[in-house]
Amino acid sequence: MALRFSKLAFSVLAILFLVAPLIAILPLAFTSSVILTYPIPSWSMRWFTELFTADAWRRAIVNSLIIGTGTTLLATVLGTAASLGLRNRLVFFRGTFRTLFLLPMVVPAVVLGVGMQVLLARFGLTNSYAGVIIAHTVVAVPFVVVSVTGALAGIDERVELAAESLGAPPATVFRRVTLPLALPGVLSGAVLAFATSLDEVVLTLFVAGPNQRTLARQMFSSIRENISPAIAAAAFLFIAATIAIGLIVVLSRSVLAKRRAPVH
Amino acid sequence: MRRRRSFLLPGGEKVAEGRMRGPALCPTARAREPLLAEFIRFDRITKFYGPLCVVENLDLGIGKGEFVSLLGPSGSGKTTLLMMLAGFEQPTSGTILVDGQAVNDVPTHKRDMGVVFQSYALFPHMTVGENIAFPLEMRGLGKAEIADRVTRALDMVQLSAMRERRPAQLSGGQQQRVALARALVFEPRVVLMDEPLGALDKQLREQMQLDIRDLHRRLGLTIVFVTHDQSEALTMSDRVAVFNKGKIEQIGTPRQVYDEPATRFVAEFIGETNLIEGVVARISGGEAAVRLASGAEIVSAVSGGVAEGATVYLSVRPERIELAEARNAAHNCLETEVTDSVYQGDHLRVELAAGSHPLIAKLGRRSREFEPGTKVFAAFSAGDCRVIAPPDGQRQAAAS
Numbered sequence: 001m002a003l004r005f006s007k008l009a010f011s012v013l014a015i016l017f018l019v020a021p022l023i024a025i026l027p028l029a030f031t032s033s034v035i036l037t038y039p040i041p042s043w044s045m046r047w048f049t050e051l052f053t054a055d056a057w058r059r060a061i062v063n064s065l066i067i068g069t070g071t072t073l074l075a076t077v078l079g080t081a082a083s084l085g086l087r088n089r090l091v092f093f094r095g096t097f098r099t100l101f102l103l104p105m106v107v108p109a110v111v112l113g114v115g116m117q118v119l120l121a122r123f124g125l126t127n128s129y130a131g132v133i134i135a136h137t138v139v140a141v142p143f144v145v146v147s148v149t150g151a152l153a154g155i156d157e158r159v160e161l162a163a164e165s166l167g168a169p170p171a172t173v174f175r176r177v178t179l180p181l182a183l184p185g186v187l188s189g190a191v192l193a194f195a196t197s198l199d200e201v202v203l204t205l206f207v208a209g210p211n212q213r214t215l216a217r218q219m220f221s222s223i224r225e226n227i228s229p230a231i232a233a234a235a236f237l238f239i240a241a242t243i244a245i246g247l248i249v250v251l252s253r254s255v256l257a258k259r260r261a262p263v264h
Numbered sequence: 265m266r267r268r269r270s271f272l273l274p275g276g277e278k279v280a281e282g283r284m285r286g287p288a289l290c291p292t293a294r295a296r297e298p299l300l301a302e303f304i305r306f307d308r309i310t311k312f313y314g315p316l317c318v319v320e321n322l323d324l325g326i327g328k329g330e331f332v333s334l335l336g337p338s339g340s341g342k343t344t345l346l347m348m349l350a351g352f353e354q355p356t357s358g359t360i361l362v363d364g365q366a367v368n369d370v371p372t373h374k375r376d377m378g379v380v381f382q383s384y385a386l387f388p389h390m391t392v393g394e395n396i397a398f399p400l401e402m403r404g405l406g407k408a409e410i411a412d413r414v415t416r417a418l419d420m421v422q423l424s425a426m427r428e429r430r431p432a433q434l435s436g437g438q439q440q441r442v443a444l445a446r447a448l449v450f451e452p453r454v455v456l457m458d459e460p461l462g463a464l465d466k467q468l469r470e471q472m473q474l475d476i477r478d479l480h481r482r483l484g485l486t487i488v489f490v491t492h493d494q495s496e497a498l499t500m501s502d503r504v505a506v507f508n509k510g511k512i513e514q515i516g517t518p519r520q521v522y523d524e525p526a527t528r529f530v531a532e533f534i535g536e537t538n539l540i541e542g543v544v545a546r547i548s549g550g551e552a553a554v555r556l557a558s559g560a561e562i563v564s565a566v567s568g569g570v571a572e573g574a575t576v577y578l579s580v581r582p583e584r585i586e587l588a589e590a591r592n593a594a595h596n597c598l599e600t601e602v603t604d605s606v607y608q609g610d611h612l613r614v615e616l617a618a619g620s621h622p623l624i625a626k627l628g629r630r631s632r633e634f635e636p637g638t639k640v641f642a643a644f645s646a647g648d649c650r651v652i653a654p655p656d657g658q659r660q661a662a663a664s
Contacts, residue, residue, distance in 0.1 A: 161352055162385035164372040165456075166446065167402035176398075180389045 022239065028232035036227040047233035057230060060218035061237075064198060067214055070133035071140050071197035076190040078137065079144025080182075084174075086145075087152055098145075105142040112138065113206030120207055127209025135207045136197040143196060144189035151185020152178075184253045191249050195242060303328040303486055304349065304454065309358035311344055311510075318344045319355070320510040331480050331487045333497035336507030337533070342490045345507075346456050349488065351375050362453065373402075378447030382459040384439040386431040392442050393418070393427040399450040417445040420479075437468045444476070448483070457489045461496065473499050494534045498522060506530045522581075524567065528652050531579040538585075538623050540578040544651070547572055552651050554578055558619045562596045564649035577652045584648035585625040587614065587640045595643040598623070602638040616642055 028036055032044035051057045082101050086094055104112065116135045117126065125131035155178065163173045179186070204217045213221075215238070219231050304326040311319040319341040326332050334342035347353040349360060351372035359366050367375060378399075387395050396417050400410040418424045421441040431439055440460060447455055457476075461469040477500045480487050491497050497504045498518040505515040506529070514526040525531035528539065542554035545561065552566040554576060564578055591597050600616040600623060607613075612631050616623040623642055634640065 156383060156385060158381045158383055158385040159387060161350075161372070162379060162381060162443075162446075163387070163398070164352075165350055165375070165377060165379040166399035167373050167376070167450065168398075169371070169373050172402070177387060 025232050025235050026239065028229050029236040031229050031232070033229065036223075036229045036232060047229045048236075050228075050230045051233045051237070054230070056213075056218060056222075057215075057234070060213050060215045063212055064215040066129060067132050067136060067212065068194050068197040070129065071136040072190050072194040074133060074137045075140035075144050075193040075196075076186060079141045079189055079193070080148050080186055082141070082145050083148035083152055084178075086149065098149075101145045102142045104139045109139070109200075109202035113203045116203060117206045126207055127211065129212055132204060132208045132212045132214075135203040136200050137193075139200060139203065140193035140196040143192035144186075147189035147192060148182060148185045151182040155181045184256050187252060188249050191245050195245065198241070199238070301328045302326070303330075303363060304488070305359075305361040306345065306349075307359040307361060309345070309348065309355045309360065311341070311348065311353065312356045318510050319348075322358070322510070322512060324505060324512060324515070326486065326488060329484045329486055331477070331485075331489065331500060331502045333489045333491055333501040333504045334507055335491055335494060335497040335504050335534075337492060340507035341510040342505075342507045343458055346458055346488060346490050349454070350377055350379050350456050376450075376453050378450070378452040378455045380440070380443050380447045380455070380457045380460040382462045384431070384436075384443045384463075386439055386442055386446070388431055391428050391430055392423065392434070395431065395442055396446045396449050399446065403450060413449055417449040420448075421445045436464055437472070440464065440472065444479075448479075448485070454486045454488060457487065459491055460489075462491075462493075469496070476500060498534070504534075506533060508533075524565075524650055525579055525652060528577055528579075531577075531650070531652060536582055536624065538578075538580045538582060539652075540580070540618075540621060540623075542576060542578060544570055544572050544574050544576055551646055552576075554651065556621075558621075560598060562598075562649065563646040564596075564651050565647050566651040570651055570653050574653065579650045579652050580623075580644055580648060582613075582624040582626040583611070584644050585623070586643045587625060587627065587631075587634065588643050589640060591641055592643050595645050596649065597641045597643050600640055600642045602634045602636050602640060604636055605634045607633075616640070618642065 027040060028038070029047060030043050030045065031040040032042045032046060033040065051061070079101075082097075085091060086098050086101070088094075091097065113135075116138070120126045120131045120134070125134065159181070160173050160177055163177045164170070168176060198214075199216050200214075201216045201220050204212070204214055205220075208214065208217065215234055219234050222228060223231055302325045304324075306322055306324040309319055309322045310317070318339075322341075322345065324345075334345060336342045344353060348355050351367070351370065355368065360368055362375070387398065390398070393414050396414045397410050400413060405413075414427075415424070418427055421444060423438060423441055423445070426434060426438065426442075431442065434442065440463075443460070460476075461472050464472060473496055476487075479485065480500075489497075489500060498521075501518055503515060504518055504521050506513045506521055508529045514521055514530045516524070521530055522534055525534065525537070531537045531539065540556060540562070542556040542562065544552050545555045546553045547566060547570070550565060550567070551563055552570065554562050554564055556562065562578060570576060586595075588597070598618045600618045602614060603617050603622075604615040605612065606615075610629060612627040612629070612633070614625045614627060614634055616625060625642060
């Protein structure tokens with residue numbers, strides 16, 4: 001009984017530890033005060049209004065959406081292609097390649113950022129959307145690879161062989177069988193890529209110019225300049241968007257799964 | 265007469281009606297003779313996986329409309345051969361011919377062969393109807409015709425009610441019937457089956473065996489069927505090719521491979537047998553006299569390739585042995601002692617010792633019981649006994 005109680009207490013503490021920062025910041029989004037601090041004098045939506053009307057914040061939100069969408073598309077296509085390629089047993093050094101694709105996950109972002117800046121400068125891509133999208137894609141691809149590789153591993157290879165024997169050329173097998181079956185993995189990979197791009201700060205600091213200031217970057221700089229509760233409002237937006245995306249993924253996956261779930 | 269309910273035709277009485285009406289539906293009317301026209305030929309096929317040789321210089325011809333089983337233990341190369349015919353694998357050397365054309369370089373999707381896998385391999389994201397429509401769509405058929413042919417295919421396997429279900433909502437047997445319908449609906453040149461019944465329980469498996477055999481006869485399909493189950497191969501096939509270590513040990517009708525095994529492997533792999541070692545003393549007129557270690561002499565049928573003085577095995581099927589109290593001059597007789605006797609419902613299994621050599625006899629249900637220790641004569645005719653050259657000896661070219 002004592003053990004059970006201490007287990008419970010430990011779990012509660014661990015969860016608190018994880019969500020405490022969120023609990024600290026979220027109520028401040030609704031403060032009427034002009035500084036980001038407790039106590040909250042009264043509730044107000046003024047900082048959300050600020051977020052959507054102040055030029056800097058509005059541009060940051062639009063930039064985040066542009067870069068996030070670009071990154072999602074590029075990373076999903078590249079990551080899915082890589083996963084498909086890594087599936088082929090005939091590829092030499094398959095394990096090595098898989099590790100290489102996952103490397104950006106563990107390489108320090110600062111190192112990547114410096115390298116990226118030097119490289120992009122050579123191609124004249126610094127201070128451009130393309131540059132930021134490329135940089136974000138590098139760190140987003142591993143998430144897509146992991147997610148899609150997992151989905152592909154769940155496909156019985158014989159299903160694809162059967163499709164081929166029934167008269168489907170390789171491209172059709174991919175379009176009609178492989179891709180639909182891997183779709184849940186591709187979808188969650190895409191969502192992870194978008195989320196990665198959304199909160200990526202370090203790389204953005206290195207490669208983005210003033211015109212590509214993203215929401216995360218804007219939060220970072222404004223917390224140093226003026227401690228405006230607009231930051232808390234932006235944070236609230238982030239959380240809401242993340243939860244919404246998460247829900248979409250969970251729902252779409254369960255719909256896809258239901259379609260082929262065993263009944264017995 | 266009670267007929268088993270077949271999934272091939274709706275309703276038992278219709279089956280009976282069909283059987284009476286058309287000669288095509290009557291099993292005895294179909295030519296059981298060896299192939300008239302060779303349709304598939306494996307010409308000196310060799311397949312290596314790295315340093316491992318899975319199929320070795322193999323020749324095999326399959327006739328149009330023939331049901332050939334590739335039978336062997338796992339790792340004997342039978343599935344690899346099937347995968348090469350389907351185009352999933354490439355032979356390291358040799359040529360595969362279908363209808364006179366080399367197909368080595370023809371990709372799978374252009375080979376026009378229906379494949380049925382043990383794991384069913386249905387498309388989990390499509391309904392049963394969509395699964396069966398898939399090969400028809402690939403062939404660019406019109407919507408109306410596809411719908412019509414899917415309906416007929418579903419009727420054929422008695423799954424019309426399941427058209428809108430997903431594969432995961434069906435039982436194993438139902439899934440395999442969908443896989444079968446999908447592999448047949450586009451009327452392929454050949455149907456390849458890779459242990460299709462392996463995942464089903466015994467009763468369902470036996471039902472499906474008879475159903476597939478019926479289907480083969482009704483539609484005149486050419487079927488290549490891979491199995492490791494010898495009774496399945498014997499039940500269904502026109503001919504059985506027995507595989508061992510990448511080679512065909514023997515190919516023949518079920519009766520031939522069972523009654524006239526060419527090698528020790530075939531004799532032991534198909535059914536149960538008694539193997540007795542001896543030396544050929546004389547050969548005359550298709551019969552050989554073989555002297556056993558005990559000094560007894562046994563007369564056996566022999567089919568060439570064995571020389572006088574050679575050490576050979578004699579193969580005698582347990583059900584061909586009769587137990588007699590007195591010596592019978594017309595038969596081979598071995599003096600034996602009963603060591604054990606087990607009643608097994610449909611037969612009585614008696615274990616004997618001929619000197620130090622163990623023998624097994626399966627006796628009919630009406631046979632009397634034998635107490636352990638009883639002295640009896642194990643009698644069998646020369647025709648119920650085969651001479652098998654040991655592998656290192658002058659083995660006859662059984663595979664060709």
